[in-house]
Amino acid sequence: MKINTFFAVPAVVLASQFVNAQSTEQKLNPIVQNFVNETNNHSQLEDMAFELLDGIGPRLVGTPEMLKSNEWTVNKLKSWGIEANLQQFGTWKGWQRGTTHVDMVHPRVKSLSATQLAWSPSTKKAVEAEVIILPKVSTKAEFDQWLPSSKGKIVLMAQYQKIGRSDEQIKEFATPELYEKLKAEKEQASKDFRDYVKNIGYDNNTLPEALEKADAAGIAISNWTGIMGANRIFGAKTSKIPMFDIDVEDYGMLYRMAEKGSKPRIKVDAQSKILPEAKTFNTVGMIKGTGKPNEYVILSAHLDSWDGAQGATDNGTGVLTMLETMRILKKYYPNPKRTIVVGLWGSEEQGLNGSRGFVADNPEIIKGTQAVFNQDNGTGRVVNIAGQGFVKSYDYIGKWLNAVPKNVRDHIKTDFPGMPGGGGSDHASFVAAGVPGFSLSSLNWGYFGYTWHTTKDTYDKIVFDEVKNNVILTATLAYMASEDPEFTSRERRTMPENDKGEVAKWPELKEPRRDSKDFK
Structure with a gap:
């Protein structure tokens, strides 16, 4: 979807109105109301975006900048009193971008x-x-x-x-x-x-x-x-x-x-450094559960990016959403029933390697996961949630969404049971393992043509009112999933036939690529 420049400012104003105007017909749960108030009145999104995108910049796997972003996210979580650490899942070829100057010198x-x-x-x-x-x-x-x-x-x-x-x-x-x-x-x-x-x-x-x-x-x-x-x-x-x-x-x-x-003749001065093989990490933070500590709600986004620009909408906005959600949960829901985990994955761009590594390396967490909420397609407000092929997903997603503020919920279309994600983003790593992993799919704001992996994926493309909308949604879903008396069903749908009469298969559980050998 393309946004005409003439209408860009009114669109932002409308988004702000959506986030701030509460329906008089809906009485929110007091904790959810706290989420709304904190998001609208005390947001740290812009400060964090400056630190991550302007301060650190793009986060290509194997680069010093990727490690800096890992360390920054751990320190940010710890500053809010959240337990956090780096979990290594492999290594990657080390490299650091330098300056690039290309000039035509003839004719x-x-x-x-x-x-x-x-x-x-x-x-x-x-x-x-x-x-x-x-x-x-x-x-x-x-x-x-x-x-x-x-x-x-x-x-x-x-x-x-x-x-x-x-x-x-x-x-x-x-x-x-x-x-x-x-x-x-x-x-x-x-x-x-x-x-x-x-x-x-x-x-x-x-x-x-x-x-x-x-x-x-x-x-x-x-x-x-x-x-x-x-x-x-x-x-x-x-x-x-x-x-x-x-x-x-x-x-x-x-x-x-x-x-x-x-x-024509050109002069190329492309400076960069080939570095030793670099360790690759996921950032993992936890707010320990008090009632069912061995069951988990996972907030998911990939921290790495390509590096033609800052990686603002792919996936800086997803990272900011999950960090801000964790900050607000810790402040207003510090003693969740289930353990709430945030996973900021590395090497998603090379094949979901960080999230696949987490699934492979943490079998007890995967066994006890109630739900995964993943956000990874730009700055826009969430407009679609599908059931990812889980037969009874409507029963719990529908219930959880009922607690979401109406002005956030009304933008969202749902599809149940839907089809399982096959590998486009990190929720697919969990779905392949039979875990209810859900993509919080956003309105694209020109994402696929304009900012996805491009030289234009920069800070100025973020619409912070839209990101606030997603923080409110994610915090409410995490709260409701944590408090739900029931553990979510993992029953899978009967897969349909394709046009050739072949029955579709549930996505295969794949091992992560642990190093860059033979990667192209």
């Missing part, structure tokens, strides 16, 4: 908007080289014959985008006929590029390796999201030469120059 001078990819080797000193494009060939034999000519060159490896405008903008201003024409051309260009890579016998992993082996000076891509100014930043596929991303506008200019024979 004219221009500073380019570029970012080195995660774990990219450093240039050590600046590298200046001619920029070339992939050859117009149709077979692997022809491509392999061309490969030696990439020696000493910086190769543009990504698809060229003829138009760098978003689909929504084209649709708004073009005639219907022009829109359909441009859409068809774009789809054909994408297909042609996919076919090209397939025909030359390589893929996104093996092509950089081949260029590196041929002694190319560097590799540039442009992983454009389709929204102006937003590129996704993932990991480098090289071990000796720099690999970096260039914004779609600058990438297109270089591509056209190389294609037309202008022989």
